[in-house]
Amino acid sequence: MTIFSEAVLLDLLSVAILLLTFACLGSKLFDRYVAYYALQSIVLSAAIALVAYYLGAWDLWALAVITFLVKGVGIPVAIRRYLIIRLELKRDVAISTGISTSLIIGALLTAFAYFAVSPSSLPDGLIATSSVSLSTAIILLGGLCMVVRRNTVAQLIGWLILENGVFLGAIALVATFPFIVEAGIFLDLVAGVLIMLTFVSGLAHRLATTNASELRELRE
Amino acid sequence: MTLMLVILVCCLPLAGVIAASAGMRAKGIGVASAAGGTGAFAAACALAVRVLADGSYAAGGGTVYIDPLSAFFVVTVSAVVALAGIGSISYLCVEEERHALSRLQLRLYGISFGFFASLMLASLETGNLGLLWVLIEASTLASAVLVALEGRATSLEAAWKYIIISSFGVTIALVGTLFLYYSANELRLSPDQRLIWPALFGNAGALEAASLKLAFLLAVVGYGTKVGLAPMHTWLPDAHAEAPSPASAMLSAALLNTGMYAIIRFKALTNAQLGSYGNGILLVFGFASIAIGALFMVRRRNFKRLFAYSSVEHMGIIAVALGFGGVLGIYGALLHTINHAIGKCMLFLTSGEVMLRYRTTIVNDIGGVMGPAPVVGTALLLGSIAILGSPPFGLFLSEFTIVRAGFTGHAGLTFLLLALLVVAFVAFAYTTASMALGKEHGELLLPSAPLRFIGGLPLVVGLLALLLLGLWIPSGVNTLILRSIGAIT
Numbered sequence: 202m203t204i205f206s207e208a209v210l211l212d213l214l215s216v217a218i219l220l221l222t223f224a225c226l227g228s229k230l231f232d233r234y235v236a237y238y239a240l241q242s243i244v245l246s247a248a249i250a251l252v253a254y255y256l257g258a259w260d261l262w263a264l265a266v267i268t269f270l271v272k273g274v275g276i277p278v279a280i281r282r283y284l285i286i287r288l289e290l291k292r293d294v295a296i297s298t299g300i301s302t303s304l305i306i307g308a309l310l311t312a313f314a315y316f317a318v319s320p321s322s323l324p325d326g327l328i329a330t331s332s333v334s335l336s337t338a339i340i341l342l343g344g345l346c347m348v349v350r351r352n353t354v355a356q357l358i359g360w361l362i363l364e365n366g367v368f369l370g371a372i373a374l375v376a377t378f379p380f381i382v383e384a385g386i387f388l389d390l391v392a393g394v395l396i397m398l399t400f401v402s403g404l405a406h407r408l409a410t411t412n413a414s415e416l417r418e419l420r421e
Numbered sequence: 422m423t424l425m426l427v428i429l430v431c432c433l434p435l436a437g438v439i440a441a442s443a444g445m446r447a448k449g450i451g452v453a454s455a456a457g458g459t460g461a462f463a464a465a466c467a468l469a470v471r472v473l474a475d476g477s478y479a480a481g482g483g484t485v486y487i488d489p490l491s492a493f494f495v496v497t498v499s500a501v502v503a504l505a506g507i508g509s510i511s512y513l514c515v516e517e518e519r520h521a522l523s524r525l526q527l528r529l530y531g532i533s534f535g536f537f538a539s540l541m542l543a544s545l546e547t548g549n550l551g552l553l554w555v556l557i558e559a560s561t562l563a564s565a566v567l568v569a570l571e572g573r574a575t576s577l578e579a580a581w582k583y584i585i586i587s588s589f590g591v592t593i594a595l596v597g598t599l600f601l602y603y604s605a606n607e608l609r610l611s612p613d614q615r616l617i618w619p620a621l622f623g624n625a626g627a628l629e630a631a632s633l634k635l636a637f638l639l640a641v642v643g644y645g646t647k648v649g650l651a652p653m654h655t656w657l658p659d660a661h662a663e664a665p666s667p668a669s670a671m672l673s674a675a676l677l678n679t680g681m682y683a684i685i686r687f688k689a690l691t692n693a694q695l696g697s698y699g700n701g702i703l704l705v706f707g708f709a710s711i712a713i714g715a716l717f718m719v720r721r722r723n724f725k726r727l728f729a730y731s732s733v734e735h736m737g738i739i740a741v742a743l744g745f746g747g748v749l750g751i752y753g754a755l756l757h758t759i760n761h762a763i764g765k766c767m768l769f770l771t772s773g774e775v776m777l778r779y780r781t782t783i784v785n786d787i788g789g790v791m792g793p794a795p796v797v798g799t800a801l802l803l804g805s806i807a808i809l810g811s812p813p814f815g816l817f818l819s820e821f822t823i824v825r826a827g828f829t830g831h832a833g834l835t836f837l838l839l840a841l842l843v844v845a846f847v848a849f850a851y852t853t854a855s856m857a858l859g860k861e862h863g864e865l866l867l868p869s870a871p872l873r874f875i876g877g878l879p880l881v882v883g884l885l886a887l888l889l890l891g892l893w894i895p896s897g898v899n900t901l902i903l904r905s906i907g908a909i910t
Contacts, residue, residue: 340596347589356585360592367595375602377612382551386595389558393588396562400569400584404577 207255214248215335215369219311222342222362226307226349227300231290234358235277238365242272245365248332252372260380261372267387268368276361276394283398284354295351303349307342314338332373339366353401357394364390423471423478427485427546429464430495433457434502434538437509441531446524447517450531451510457535458499458506461542465499468492469901477908479548483617486548489904494545494682496901497759500886501674501766502538504879508667508770509534511876515777515868522571530570530665537563537671541679551616553683554591554598557647561587564676567668568660579656579663586656590646597639597687604632618686622909625693633691637699640687641706647680650706650740651713654733658717661729662782666773669725673732674766678758681739688743689909697746704744704834710737711841718848723782725772727852728765731808734845735761741838742823745831748906753822755902760815760890764808767883771800774876775856779863784852789861796873798857800880805853807887809846815890 221241225234246269253261284290298306314337343363347356371378436457440450469492472478477488487495513530516522522530537560544556561584569580598616605615608627614620621628646653661669684703691699714734721727735757742754772782774797779787791798807814820842827835868876889895 344589347585353581353585360585360588363589363592367592367599370596371599375599377615378599378602379549379551379613379616382549382555382616385552385555386558389555389562392559392562393584396565397581397584400565400577400581403569403572404574404581 207251211248211251211373212331212335214244214251215332215373217244218248218365218369219335219339219342222339222346222366223304223307225358225362226342226346227304229293229296229300231285231293231354232281234293234355235281235285238358238361239273239277241362241365242277243269245369246273248369249372252376256376258376260383261376263380264383267384271387271391272361272365275391279394279398280354280357284401287402288354290352290354293350293352293355295355296349297351298349303345307345310341310345311338314341333370336366336370336373339363339369342366353404357397357401361394423468423475423487424480424485426464426468426471427478427480427487430461430468430499431539431543431546433461433464434506434542435535436460437506437531438535441528441535444528445531447513447522447527448510450527451506451513454509454531454534455503455506458503458538461538462496462499462503465492465495465542469496469897473897473900473904477619479619482613483548483619484552485546486617486619487546488619488908489901490682490685490908491545493755493759493901493905494678495542497678497762498541498545498675500759501671501762502542504763504766504770504883505667505670505674506534506538507875507879508670508773511777511868511872512665512667512773514872526570526572529566530668533563533566533570534668534671536560537567537668538675541675544679545682548618549616550598550601550618550621550683550686553686554595557594557644557679557683558588558591560676560679561591561647564664564668564672567671568664570665570668571663573663576663579659583656583660586653587646590643590653592643593646594640594643594683597636597643600632600636600639601687601690604629604636618690621690622693625690628690628694630695633694634698637687637691638702641684641699641702644680644683644687645706648677648684648736648740649680649710649733650736651709651733654710654713657733658726658729661732661769662723662725666725666769666776669728669772670766670769673729673769674762677732677736678762681736681758684740685743685909692746692910700744700746702744703740704831707737707740707742707744708834708837708841710734710740711838711845712737715841715845715848718845718852720848721852722784724775724784724787724852724856725769725782727784727849728768728772731845731849732761732765734841735765735808738820738823738838741834742826745823745826747826747829748910749822749826749829751906751909752902753819753826755905756822756894757816757819759898760819760887761808763883763886763890764804764814764816767800767880767887768804768808770876770879770883771797771804774880775801777868777876778865780866781863784856787856787863788859790857792861793865793867794873796877796880800877800884801853802857803884804880805850805857807884807891809849810842813891814887816887818891818894
């Protein structure tokens with residue numbers, strides 16, 4: 202095995218995705234959130250393409266292209282145009298936990314993910330063993346983004362990061378996942394984002410804010 | 422022929438979508454939804470009869486798969502769709518008359534109601550656990566539109582909470598599905614077969630134990646979010662209270678059951694490989710839900726939230742019954758599923774009729790419904806008695822079965838269950854009795870006579886069905902439940 206085998210490359214790409222998640226967690230500007238998400242999705246599509254090349258599977262090539270077009274370009278552009286520019290979102294002030302605290306929590310979660318799904322506990326035959334624990338960490342960090350941010354747009358991006366983590370886990374763990382199911386997941390994702398876009402802009406009109414912490418009329 | 426029925430079941434509810442897209446008014450959309458739902462129910466019954474006669478049906482390599490368990494859930498959910506469809510007629514017509522809903526809103530209602538129903542029924546008809554996930558998530562999206570329909574700030578807020586919490590939860594269920602797929606690594610199945618439930622169940626002994634455990638846990642947490650198991654239930658009261666009442670009926674009586682169906686599928690695989698591993702987990706989540714549901718029912722001011730917490734409680738009871746396990750436990754769980762579905766559907770439709778008359782959901786603003794609206798008042802009173810598990814209604818029988826199942830091995834837990842049921846009973850009955858009986862007060866706006874008739878129809882049908890199920894379990898239902906137990910053990 203050469204040092205630049207597919208497995209090492211896939212691990213490196215996973216690390217890049219994890220770092221971009223941290224970057225998003227450590228940022229306060231809406232522009233950055235979307236940019237990091239877009240970049241992360243593009244790296245994810247490269248990772249999928251790598252696995253597709255390794256396995257010679259046409260459906261994974263298709264998945265890589267769809268990921269690039271939908272997650273890397275379509276969704277970020279839509280969020281930017283319809284939410285960030287239209288609602289004039291700049292700085293995210295509705296963060297419940299300080300940036301440094303949430304970065305520390307994120308580091309702990311990453312360590313936890315590594316021990317919970319440590320590469321040594323996974324059986325042989327995986328393409329890249331570290332990617333599974335890295336994707337677990339990304340899923341947890343996506344959840345953390347949703348928890349510490351109270352702004353609805355930021356929560357939406359947190360969910361999208363979580364979804365990216367699931368996809369990375371899927372290609373690392375179960376690269377042969379049936380294409381029809383993956384296509385269905387994509388359809389749901391797109392429909393979900395569209396509906397959330399409508400809701401958030403609707404919420405903004407009604408409440409003149411997209412801050413979920415002020416969504417407390419339903420407290421009882 | 423069977424395939425035809427399968428297609429009819431999941432496509433007939435789309436009648437409402439067609440009517441709405443064709444630009445019909447409230448009456449047309451309502452009647453089309455009701456007809457579609459009733460047709461789907463008839464087709465579902467025919468499908469169940471065929472499955473009982475010919476055994477499980479599979480097509481497309483298991484992509485379409487109907488065994489007695491799916492037939493049972495298809496019948497239950499389509500019954501709810503039919504009742505809620507009929508209930509939609511009076512809701513839409515009255516709100517159109519009062520200009521409370523615009524034409525766009527009417528159209529959105531027809532479209533999302535139809536898609537919601539059809540996606541849920543389709544998810545019960547597939548044997549592919551990946552597609553099951555896709556269809557359940559898609560039905561979440563369709564129903565979120567219904568929650569937001571009335572366009573108040575509170576309903577948008579509830580819809581946002583619903584969609585973000587459910588999507589989060591369901592994504593966790595997707596991770597569970599991935600681990601299940603992974604646990605079938607050793608099975609020498611083709612990739613397309615590795616998510617097909619019957620293929621997995623047939624080889625359950627060879628599933629890899631550690632990842633199967635993880636898959637089950639993640640599925641319970643993920644789909645449990647849809648079921649409304651505590652502590653993942655937080656979206657549920659808001660969404661149920663803010664959605665239009667026929668949609669609340671669908672959420673509570675159909676959507677929650679669809680999530681429970683997914684959990685049952687995962688549990689069957691876990692039981693086959695790991696014995697009673699899954700039971701303890703379901704007991705914990707079940708008891709947490711019953712406790713939260715019962716305690717939050719105490720002195721609720723909003724009666725739709727009261728009904729919603731009662732759904733949390735009942736889903737907890739079903740989870741506990743599954744956790745007790747054994748033939749008796751599963752029998753009780755399935756019987757309770759159909760009873761609760763009919764009872765809660767009918768109660769939410771009743772709440773809709775009350776709201777059409779009083780235009781409020783605050784308990785204290787309503788009193789003596791019995792006087793000006795005897796049918797609605799009676800439905801409210803008897804429906805509450807039924808949902809609380811009193812004889813002679815069906816829920817008494819199913820809760821009794823569950824308690825019996827509990828006493829064979831979990832006596833202490835069963836006493837806890839009974840104590841919590843008493844709390845729920847007092848809290849719930851206190852509130853609804855004061856609404857139905859009590860001194861007459863509150864401003865009243867009666868709908869026209871034909872609408873009152875059509876609005877009362879599903880309430881009476883639901884009550885009669887509950888009474889029937891309490892006095893005598895039809896042999897068809899009994900066989901269907903027993904065969905379902907056979908299919909998953």
